[in-house]
Amino acid sequence: MSWYEEHGADQDVVISTRVRFARNIKGYKFPHLLNSEKTAELTNEVVTAVQRLDPKSFHMVELNSMNLIDKQSLAERHLISPQLINSKQNKSLLINQNEDLSVLILDEDHLRIQAIKAGFSPDQAFVQAKNLAVALESVLEIACDQEFGYLTACPTNVGTGLRISALLHVPGLEYLNQLKYMIDSLRRSGFTVRGYYGEGSSEQGQMLQISNQITLGKTDQELVNQFKTILSVFIKQEREARKHWYEREQIKLQDKIYRSKAILSNAYLIGHEEAFNCLSDVRLGRALGFEGFPDYTDILTLTYLIGVGSIQKKEGQILNSEQRDIARAKLIKKYFADFINNKDH
Amino acid sequence: MLCEKCHINEANISVKTNIHGVTKTYQLCSECAQKQGLFQSGFGFESFPMSNYLGQALFNFPFVTLNNQPKTIGTQIDKSIRCPACGQKYTDFRKTGLFGCPECYSTFHDVICSMLDQIHGGHIHNDTQIVPQNIDVEKVKPLTEIEQLKSELKEKVQLEQYEEAALIRDKIKELTAAEKSNPANNIESEIESEGDEK
Ligand SMILES: [Zn+2]
Ligand SMILES: [Zn+2]
Numbered sequence: 001m002s003w004y005e006e007h008g009a010d011q012d013v014v015i016s017t018r019v020r021f022a023r024n025i026k027g028y029k030f031p032h033l034l035n036s037e038k039t040a041e042l043t044n045e046v047v048t049a050v051q052r053l054d055p056k057s058f059h060m061v062e063l064n065s066m067n068l069i070d071k072q073s074l075a076e077r078h079l080i081s082p083q084l085i086n087s088k089q090n091k092s093l094l095i096n097q098n099e100d101l102s103v104l105i106l107d108e109d110h111l112r113i114q115a116i117k118a119g120f121s122p123d124q125a126f127v128q129a130k131n132l133a134v135a136l137e138s139v140l141e142i143a144c145d146q147e148f149g150y151l152t153a154c155p156t157n158v159g160t161g162l163r164i165s166a167l168l169h170v171p172g173l174e175y176l177n178q179l180k181y182m183i184d185s186l187r188r189s190g191f192t193v194r195g196y197y198g199e200g201s202s203e204q205g206q207m208l209q210i211s212n213q214i215t216l217g218k219t220d221q222e223l224v225n226q227f228k229t230i231l232s233v234f235i236k237q238e239r240e241a242r243k244h245w246y247e248r249e250q251i252k253l254q255d256k257i258y259r260s261k262a263i264l265s266n267a268y269l270i271g272h273e274e275a276f277n278c279l280s281d282v283r284l285g286r287a288l289g290f291e292g293f294p295d296y297t298d299i300l301t302l303t304y305l306i307g308v309g310s311i312q313k314k315e316g317q318i319l320n321s322e323q324r325d326i327a328r329a330k331l332i333k334k335y336f337a338d339f340i341n342n343k344d345h
Numbered sequence: 346m347l348c349e350k351c352h353i354n355e356a357n358i359s360v361k362t363n364i365h366g367v368t369k370t371y372q373l374c375s376e377c378a379q380k381q382g383l384f385q386s387g388f389g390f391e392s393f394p395m396s397n398y399l400g401q402a403l404f405n406f407p408f409v410t411l412n413n414q415p416k417t418i419g420t421q422i423d424k425s426i427r428c429p430a431c432g433q434k435y436t437d438f439r440k441t442g443l444f445g446c447p448e449c450y451s452t453f454h455d456v457i458c459s460m461l462d463q464i465h466g467g468h469i470h471n472d473t474q475i476v477p478q479n480i481d482v483e484k485v486k487p488l489t490e491i492e493q494l495k496s497e498l499k500e501k502v503q504l505e506q507y508e509e510a511a512l513i514r515d516k517i518k519e520l521t522a523a524e525k526s527n528p529a530n531n532i533e534s535e536i537e538s539e540g541d542e543k
Contacts, residue, residue: 029446108443143447149446149470150459155460157471158450216465218471335508 003100004077004300008119011296012155012287013235015167015207018078019125020114021133021222023150026141027066031106032155033321039106043092046105050094057096058103064090069318072309078116080104102129103136108153109161111136117301119320120231122164126222126224129151133161149216153311159216164227171284172241173208179208182234190214206280231284246288257285261293265336269322270329276308348374421456430451491520 004016016305028034050058059231063071063084074093075082079102084091095102104112113136115129136142143151149159157163173179183193195208210231212223246253262269272277279299286293294302304310306328312319315327348356354374422435433445435453444450450457461468495518501510 024447026447030443032441032443033431033433033445075497144449145450145470147469148450148457149472151450153443155444155457158461159465212466216461216470217467219471222471 001098002301003116004118004304005297006118006145006272007297008121009122010235011118012121013169014231015169015296015300016078016116016118017125017127017164017166018114018116019122019162020112020166021129021220022109022150022157022163023113023133023136023140024151024153025110026143028110028280030151031110033107036090038088043105044108046103046111046140047092047094047134050103052139053135057101058094058095060094061093062090062092063087065137069309069312073313074309075158076307076310077304078153079114079225081107101132103132108269109157113332115156118297120166120227120235122224122231124164126164126220130220133251141161143144156213157215160218160220160223162215162220163211164222164224165209165211166227166231168208168238169206169211169280169283169287170208170234170275171239171280172236172243172245174206175245178237178241179295182237183208186210186230186234190229191227217222242284242288253288256289257281257288258289261285261336264332266333267329270332271325272306272308272328275328275332279303293341294336298335298339302332305331346372348372350374426452491517494520500517 008017024030025042025045028038029267031039034042047060063073063074063080066074068085071080071085074080075085077099079093079099080091082109089106091107093102094105098324100116102114104114106171108113111135113129115125115132117125117128145151150161152158161187163307170179173182186193190213192211194211195207210224212227215223218226259279264275264278264282279302282293283296283299286296305314308324311324311328311331315333346356347521348354349372351374356372358376391491424434424436427434428445428449429452430448433449436457438444438449438453444453458468494513498510498517501507501513
């Protein structure tokens with residue numbers, strides 16, 4: 001079972017929580033300056049170290065030996081950043097079975113240790129990622145400075161190397177035009193706010209990614225606690241906003257949500273953006289407790305399956321845009337039909 | 346120390362508030378911080394009344410304190426210096442935004458200090474090793490059935506409930522034997538790891 005098929009806390013608002021640690025190994029240049037020989041040497045050293053720690057849990061994929069579709073699919077599940085899809089340098093990913101714990105080798109830093117969990121699960125993600133980071137430090141020579149802490153290629157990650165982020169569904173605050181105030185305020189407080197696919201992406205389907213900006217001067221645990229505090233405010237506000245919306249415009253809101261569900265259940269052609277936005281509405285329907293709406297886990301699974309890369313991966317061939325829209329509509333429609341059938345039985 | 350609110354849990358969040366220029370620090374447990382502090386005016390956080398939805402910015406996160414370490418001043422860099430380990434110059438960093446290697450941090454030490462001051466509000470890493478207080482590590486990793494039974498067994502023995510302990514011991518033996526003799530277990534886990542790609 002993959003992590004996104006599991007339940008987590010506060011799933012009505014928070015889709016997933018990620019924690020990653022940036023680490024580098026002494027004696028090597030940072031990834032952007034490594035030649036292919038050193039790239040292979042370092043990769044080998046890390047893979048051997050991970051296998052020494054835990055020979056069974058991880059399997060390795062080399063991005064260079066993967067086709068475009070498979071790489072897109074990894075990016076759609078937030079396992080690599082979209083920028084890595086076209087990278088010439090060979091990057092490798094060590095990943096466990098349910099895909100909630102991974103080590104990305106030679107991204108911007110030598111190691112990016114990442115844990116991802118469904119819902120709002122900062123503690124679980126933190127513990128899992130930190131345990132692996134600490135364990136790796138016992139078998140690898142990690143670059144760490146007395147004064148600056150863990151050294152990273154970019155000075156924005158130095159210190160703890162910790163980045164904690166949550167993906168939030170915020171249709172209520174958007175409806176009430178509160179988002180820009182909250183985003184401003186978050187930015188002033190030292191947090192980064194981005195769209196669904198991270199850096200440079202727009203805010204799609206009312207999804208926001210919030211993460212810590214400061215990585216130095218506080219312990220990783222303090223940063224996590226701060227993040228939890230902020231997010232709990234945000235979650236509460238989003239719930240209030242939804243309540244307010246529902247009280248104010250019940251019929252309009254119901255109409256919007258049920259229309260989206262109808263599109264997903266009936267369309268023959270559906271583009272990624274439209275499907276994504278309709279699923280966002282369905283998610284809200286579920287959160288508001290409407291009858292006959294699928295679970296968060298199913299909605300998230302569908303969201304991952306319908307990505308441009310993932311849909312082609314599922315079909316097992318390269319598809320043009322129209323073919324993708326057909327395959328996507330078919331997959332979603334089948335899912336909703338099965339869901340309704342299962343409910344009746 | 347104990348949480349100043351409930352006096353039960355260990356405090357693990359330090360809350361700084363600034364109300365009308367008066368700064369106060371509270372030590373709270375994460376539960377109390379979440380449950381109480383945020384929405385109580387006593388902690389300086391204005392709640393979010395509905396009427397304000399149509400107003401403007403009302404969001405402030407008083408719980409977040411940015412770093413306020415002493416700043417480095419007046420740093421200059423000799424542009425001809427190269428990092429002995431990777432050969433990069435400071436101007437290379439200016440182009441890519443990335444240093445060349447961990448050694449660069451010593452090579453360009455002074456200018457990095459002031460850069461980190463700007464980015465993070467300070468440049469001194471806090472390496473206090475905090476054992477996470479609010480994390481139940483046991484919970485993170487689910488126990489197998491046998492592990493669960495073993496801990497039950499220990500409990501029963503401690504309570505001197507030997508009859509029940511014997512039953513649990515038998516059950517453990519049974520499970521251990523079944524696990525060993527069932528080759529399907531091994532095959533299944535192999536298939537699962539192969540087929541995970543989907
Ligand atoms: Zn407390
Ligand atoms: Zn260097």
